[in-house]
Amino acid sequence: MKDVQNTSDNRGIAIQKVGISDVHLPFFIKTKNGDMQSVLAKIKLTVDLPQEYKGTHMSRFIEVLSEWSQKPVSSREMEQILTDTLARLDARSAFLKIDFKYFVEKIAPVSGLRSMLDLDCSFSATLTQGYPLEFIMGVNVPFTSLCPCSKEISQYGAHNQRGLMRVKIKHEPNRFIWIEDLAALMEAQGSCPVYPLLKREDEKYVTELAYDNPKFVEDVLRDLVIALRSLDYVKWIEVECENYESIHNHSAYASHVEFVER
Template structure:
């Protein structure tokens, strides 16, 4: 049977990325406790295509992903997945993005009731044949913010709202941070963390906690910058913070990108 996609192409155009996108598969993500969490992952896997080849072998991408979906994955396994892809596709480079919901147990501050909070996470890796893995971990964490200005000028309270902070970071080879630890570090920078389950005594606590810890979106971003700088092994990070304002029909927003040590 003739293999059309493996035939020659005479247009002289190399393609930087070709592959599969929006593939949904169950994946196993390593947890801090040494177990694994089964997640529904949304995946993009691509390779480069030299100018002389008409097409790539799309079925091989699914073969690679199907094999790896049965094995626990963290940042350390990304290099193996990409190496496997390069070898099976006879490529010079490969890129992989895995996006998924990750659940962490939260304990209410007073009642101590337990519930699960979901976080949007991503693992992204790039690898050239014989090169070093370029790995980025992404995490989005909700938080509560309370406006310092509103507290200062109001007699009866201050407006507060839910916000979302997003971090993408890269760390040095041999270094690692668990999703659970990064989530805790991030949510500590808001006026108060968000909890899925709160009883009345918990609601009193988080309301007063936020009131005693007012922060602008700029404050939250700057505190998060300092926290990420202090992490061992972090080489680069990107932050986006957004307050879904309760008294405006728009959001307050701040962003920052930094290569650690060259700020």
Template sequence: MKQTTQGKSGIKDVQNSCDERGIAIQKVGVSDVHLPFLIKTKSGSFQSVLAKIKLAVDLPQEFKGTHMSRFIEILSDWSQKPVSYREVEYMLTDTIDRLHAMRAHIDIHFKYFIEKAAPVSGLKSMLDYDCVFSAELVRGEQLDFMFGITVPFTSLCPCSKEISHYGAHNQRGTMRAKIKQLPGKFIWIEDLAAMMEEQGSCQVYALLKREDEKYVTEKAYENPKFVEDVLRDLVLTLRKIDGVEWFEVECENYESIHNHSAYAAHVECVEQ
């Protein structure tokens, strides 16, 4: 016979009742939760961002449902504290304890801003980067943490430069990296973004004066790269990061002379 428990208020607790279908669920929780979050910066302060979050736990086969309100309570509590690698671990530990689970998983997507100086004028402006913290924790085990970032860049086509009497077509592109580091290792968003930006034909800036525009145009022309070149140089760069266990990279050029994009991708486990 199915039984429905009662909570402290005397109201029936349906989700805590027994389920007889014999199916455990690997992930159950909340998604598309939008909250202000505080992200730790390399300078030691924090940046307030708008985060889109998915938080989930495992659910044993004997339980009908989980307690959805507790996920929001947890996220609301943690949205007031600066978050980085260690805080994500604490957050998932809190989730496991409060939901009586064995495993918890979180994805935190957010747009992060980094101040950049124009290459000649030195004028400063903010450039935005799409980032994600993705982590899973099993009770009693170490945190499995992944950090991802999307970085814009300019590329100039080597073939176009070689065959043209003057000029060469160029385009804006994006490179996306996801990295998993060994326990205790962590790279700051600012450092990874700077390393990645060096792999294109030229960097992208939010604010450019005429002297800056001249510089980036000529810099790209002197440094032509296919999307394959950008990807391979990015792979070599990520291999040098201390403690990287695994990474996945994608590069996409939004072609200026085609109605399609050029794309390349690579996944690698790094031997330590």
């Protein structure tokens, strides 16, 4: 049969990214304890397309992803997936992004009860022939913040709220931080961590911990940037902090991007 997408195109426009998006597949993510966690992944996989070609081979993207859906994935495997994609599509550069829910165990601070906290995470990577892999890990972590101004001006109590930290990092080749460790570093910068399961004695503990550790959204962001700078292999960071205000009908927001100087 005639392969129309492999015919020539004379409009003179090379396409930087062409492929498939919103693909949902089961994937396995490597965990810190040496196991793997099954996740439902939402995937985008693309390649570049030279100006002389009319289209790419869409079915080959699914072929590559299907072969990898039962293997545990981290940054090293992302590079192998992209290498396979370059070879299968005869392309010069390829891009892959995997969004997924990842579960970390939380232990209540007093009762010691265990529960699972879901985190929105992502792996994204670009591989271009002749260049090293560019890998970005993204982790979103909820936290509690308590307003320093409210505490200062009030006779008793202070308003607090749940917030969300969003972090993306690039690190040196052959270096890696586990999702569990990055999430723990992140949540330590808020007024108090968030727990899915708390008994009364735990609730008392987290309420008082937040009260003793008041932070504006700006404080949380600055402390988070300093903590990320302490990771000697991190080269680039993008940080967002958002407080879902309890006394306003809007959120408090702060963001920061930098290449980390050594």
